[in-house]
Amino acid sequence: MPSAHYQGLVIPHHKERTREQAISHAPAPQQLVLTLNQHGDTKLIPCVSAGDKIRLGQIIARPDTSLGACLHAPVSGTVLTVEPRPSAKPCNEFTMSIVLSNDYLDTPDTNLQAIQEWPSMPRSALCEHLAKGGIVGLGGAAFPIATKLAVQPHHTISQLIINGVECEPFISCDDRLMREQAVTILMGIQIMLHATQAEQATIAIEADKPEAVAAIRSSLDSLNDKRIEIRILASTYPSGDEAQLIRQLTGKEIPRGKLPAEIGIIVSNVATVYACARWILHGEPLTRRVVTVCGNGVSKPGNYLTRIGTPIRDLLDHCGATYSINQRLVMGGAMMGLSLMHPDYPVIKASNCLILADEHEFKPAPPEHACIRCGKCAEVCPVHLLPQLLLVHARLGNTTALRELELHDCIECGSCDYACPSHIRLATRFRDAKVMV
Amino acid sequence: MKLNTPPAPHLHRAPSVRFIMCMVLLSLLPAMCVQTVYFGSGLLLQTGLAVSTGLLCEALALQMRHKPLAQPLTDGSVLVTAALLAMSMPPLAPWWLIVSAMAFAVLLGKHAFGGLGFNPFNPAMLGYAVLLVSFPRQMTSWLPADGALQTKLSLNQTAQAIFSGKLPEIYSVDMLSGASPLAALKSGLSQRQTMEEIFNQPAFGSFAGQGWQWVSVALLLGGLLMLAMKIIRWQIPSGVLLGLGGCAWIMNIIDPGRHAGTLFHLFSGATMLCAFFIATDPVTAATSPRGRLVYGVGIGVLSYVIRDFGNYHDGVAFAVLLMNLAVPLIDKFTIPRIYGESA
Structure with a gap:
């Protein structure tokens, strides 16, 4: 099969401290903060106010459009307040948030029901129901599934790609989920196949996760669904990026500025299809997710099933965090993750990993030297941009040239930074330059 | 908190710039050894002169530009320029030649x-070209690598030759004005000698010139080492070799009596040095892989054109500068x- 022009970087995985740790429950906190900008661009309007009693799974905020994801209460209890609170994304800005007080009863919302008869449901009704589960892409982009499925009338979907690649160093939550919940994931894929009417689903897993491959394969054998196949990819970065994944599996490219649906493909993370299965089969909306907690600042690294809205500090304390100077707290992976100023932000739906590392684990970036135009950056750029030329124009503030060189196609994967022998902070420059252009 | x-x-x-430069120097080392064996210890003195001039000029320039000294002086780029320039110089060339070439290159x-x-512009080639144009006689006084003269000179005598131009009494000045195989080819052809006559001279060695061919082989090995370490990519070297070799092959087919063969062109003169060490200066x-292939082929073709039709017997420096x-x-x-x- 073609893997046209994809050349990933081989980078150390750093997954050894967490990949053998079974998923365990993080304790539900006393207070939860649910930010209202969970899902990319869609804004959420709160539908509860201070003092309201809420039940587990109850909708507490709705998107302002029909395409979006609702926010459900991860605990039962009381709404303390609706007010701006600091949120990690966008960086350290105050964002309107719903603050809940947990009564530790987990009284469920009786309106929520499992739908066992989904195979006989019409496709559109299933899509409509899926859209209500608050489900978003759990790989990190938090793209609402409702939006993803809404492409349907305009595009015929032929292939479903289930992303279990997890190419970022340190993260192991998807690996564990595949090992422990293979059956549910496959059910989720069947639900998605029905919802999209795609003929085929491909689960892509990197070669460094043989246990996950074995688990999925054995469940698949007993399920005997000919529509689902497994593909094992070489362990490179950023092979799990949606565009790169499609190219590796199908040889096709997503046309610029278009959605994968344009070429008949929908890509979904394994955790996302797992969430779909939980929603349809158990009536559980997305209120929890698996978060990998690692770094040498925590004594109990592992994969924790965490309620959305849990303060990061509570989760880290549960993992035995000790804080010291010169530490870094990263949300996301080591290549693209965001550095947080402090742990007093809540976990959001997109939080797949938290790394508390000191300066030995994440060494300070070496000093920048002059660019020698060696072209290593262009060699490793998965999008085939010319980072060295972009750098020149970014320094000059030449916005026309930056547009011509398609700066906006940069996915900020950090590969160029990683490969640069002059240690130039290219990804940072490009992030800043994008704002300028 | x-x-x-x-x-x-x-x-x-990522490996640092310094590491890359060190690897380039390391890959150059075998060829420098071979060149010393065949052409004498002059190369060592030329390298010493080039390195000290280079570092001095670099420091001076940085000082004048109010830049910090430590990092640029230790990144190894000056050493690479110095080594390349030293290897391109006739081993007994007077000291002021390499000093001015290096000063020109760096400043x-x-x-x-x-x-x-x-x-x-490639600094080493700029320095070399300026000197070649200004002092063509001194810059082309390569001695035949037949082990006759240079290798018999002691380090002291070599130093004396470089610094004062004096040779021990037993050697005549005429022996200094030898020619490289490429130069011998050019002059032979202009004297209407046949290819056979030219290539039967002892200086032409077994395939591309005594000494020269083995220096080229060592450079090729060093180049392959850099390729294996991914210090350089294949596009530029293959472009240069393809461009030069291709031209030589075609011209040799058209008129074998007036144009030397592919093997001779690839392994004599500065072909290998250019393909792996000079043209690959990033x-x-x-910039792009495709562009680098074009760039390499351009250098190869221009080198051949200058060698074969121009007045200079080797065209590498000009070809690089033009490209x-x-x-x-x-x-x-x-x-x-x-x-x-x-x-």
């Missing part, structure tokens, strides 16, 4: 344009297709 918040990525493992070739990374080369000039144009027309862009 406030934590450090450096931006992503949080991992950095005007590199720092006048803004230092490492900003120079449009700063002055084209340096063409880099912005090549870059403009070889921008790679971006992901998702229609072809």
